[in-house]
Amino acid sequence: MDAHPPKSFQSFPVMQYTTYQFRIKDSTSGKHLTRMGYSCNFVWNYCNEVNQERWKKFRKTFTNFELNKLTAGCSKDLGIAARTIEAVCQEYADKCKQHKMIRLKWRSRKRSLGWVPFKGNTVKVKDDTITYYGHTFRFWLSRPIEGVVRFGSFTQNSKGHWFVNLTMEVADSGRIKTGKxxxxxxxxxxxxxxxxxxxxxxxxxxxxxxxxxxxxxxxxxxxxxxxxxxxxxxxxxxxxxxxxxxxxxxxxxxxxxxxxxxxxxxxxxxxxxxxxxxxxxxxxxxxxxxxxxxxxxxxxxxxxxxxxxxxxxxxxxxxxxxxxxxxxxxxxxxxxxxxxxxxxxxxxxxxxxxxxxxxxxxxxx
Ligand SMILES: [Zn+2]
Structure with a gap:
């Protein structure tokens, strides 16, 4: 751990981000999350393909903004929220930039673990349920949730279990000094x-x-x-x-x-x-x-x-x-x-x- 608090700590003392992970109950995750994961793979692979083609022809790659435009309007066909498609595009563009690549690994059904990102305003969290794009999933509420969901994702582990990760914006901890x-x-x-x-x-x-x-x-x-x-x-x-x-x-x-x-x-x-x-x-x-x-x-x-x-x-x-x-x-x-x-x-x-x-x-x- 660093001796100094991270920079975000010093410049934004009021708001902090915390990520919680909860295991989704298997009985409710079922085929929906898996199918949504496939749709995200589809968007990812599409980005990968068009990016390569553009590079071949014009020696240029797509930015996040352009990818958003290209993929706009297919939310219904894919059965995932429009904001999820945006999030996939953003992740793709960020990864390309980060690794200075024009082509990333394909996401396949067999090799890739399921991943469905989302923005905070596309989900509704109530008690131990999360509603996303018309589907309600129940999770094991292992700890109380505080704050506002900013963004998050559904992810799968190697055993096939699904989890929901919620990145929450929490107001200043509000910890009152106890003097002890x-x-x-x-x-x-x-x-x-x-x-x-x-x-x-x-x-x-x-x-x-x-x-x-x-x-x-x-x-x-x-x-x-x-x-x-x-x-x-x-x-x-x-x-x-x-x-x-x-x-x-x-x-x-x-x-x-x-x-x-x-x-x-x-x-x-x-x-x-x-x-x-x-x-x-x-x-x-x-x-x-x-x-x-x-x-x-x-x-x-x-x-x-x-x-x-x-x-x-x-x-x-x-x-x-x-x-x-x-x-x-x-x-x-x-x-x-x-x-x-x-x-x-x-x-x-x-x-x-x-x-x-x-x-x-x-x-x-
Ligand atoms: Zn003594």
Whole structure:
């Protein structure tokens, strides 16, 4: 990620674009989307053909404007919205320009995945349905939709499932500052423990699917193995998304320790370490914070578990061997600590005083 916010951020602080993707329910996508995809291929290939011919005769190519004129009026015959045809032409012209080509790849029914672009005003989105050119498709509303649809597309993946991608114009996030800050201790049993005692945990996904995975592997069912891996990945990602969103909404300033999974991966907990997915969580935190103007920092977390957060003497349990110790009493000041909350408190303290290690930009996570 870039250290500076993207340019569009600086010059247009009020409006932002966000793209959402939703899976269309198979029962409603049916043949309509596939047929519309074919029509888009037809427009694309037509552009490709006329472009080549013009080049052969006049050594000139068509601009987007000219392609629009050529393809105008065939919306009804093709069964797609006029604005979709325009969008295909635009994409074609842009790609030609970008790659400095007069001829692009043909879009074929067999090789190309379905693609139907549209402009925002050609679709109507209501709850979990989207109406496009007289057809209503239902999708899995996996998250609330905010803002106005500017443009979007229906796309198909290699498994043949259809998705709708909506690029929304969202007014300024409107995030009200909460004035709260927190340190986060990333762990295995509890994935994130905050300095104020809040815990974020989930089941160990690797463990949960271990048996199923082993069974599929023994039976040499390659497809099944891939599917299970995909499921674990999706679940972990989904959890990370939810946790990071909650964090950036609640805190103005978030400090994370630079926990090294490479050190822990050599221990008996290797599986849990890779299951925790700290890296993904940190990355999501960084980009979401950037979007909302929240500060995320990484601080060196050495000594965070050993140091007492009340008197800052190093009286806590040491080393990997003491990972089992969940609670301890400081021998110097007598305060009782929960191991993880104490570590999180220290991470926050380190960032304030610069006691241990240096602060680093969130982008270097
Ligand atoms: Zn103490």
């Amino acid at each position: 800050e927190c340190g986060i201790d990333l762990g295995l049993k509890t994935i994130a423990t905050l300095s104020d005692g809040v815990e974020f945990s989930r089941e160990n996904l690797t463990k949960k699917y271990e048996k199923k995975l082993a069974m599929a592997q023994r039976a040499r069912k390659k497809k099944r193995v891939t599917a299970i891996h995909a499921k674990i990945r999706n679940k972990r990602r989904d959890w990370n998304h939810k946790a990071s969103t909650r964090l950036v909404q609640e805190y103005d300033r978030i400090i994370v320790g630079d926990v090294s999974s490479s050190k822990l991966i050599k221990t008996r907990q290797a599986k849990s370490v890779s299951d925790a997915g700290w890296h993904g969580l940190k990355q999501m935190l960084a980009y979401k914070a950037n979007r909302l103007g929240v500060e995320v920092r990484v601080v060196k977390e050495s000594w965070s578990t050993v140091t007492c957060s009340s008197c800052s003497k190093r009286t806590g349990p040491r080393g990997l061997g003491h990972l089992a110790v969940r609670e301890w009493v400081c021998s110097s000041c007598g305060s009782t600590h929960s191991r993880d909350v104490n570590a999180a408190k220290n991470i926050l303290l380190f960032s304030l005083s610069g006691m241990t290690g240096q602060l680093r930009e969130a982008s270097t996570i």
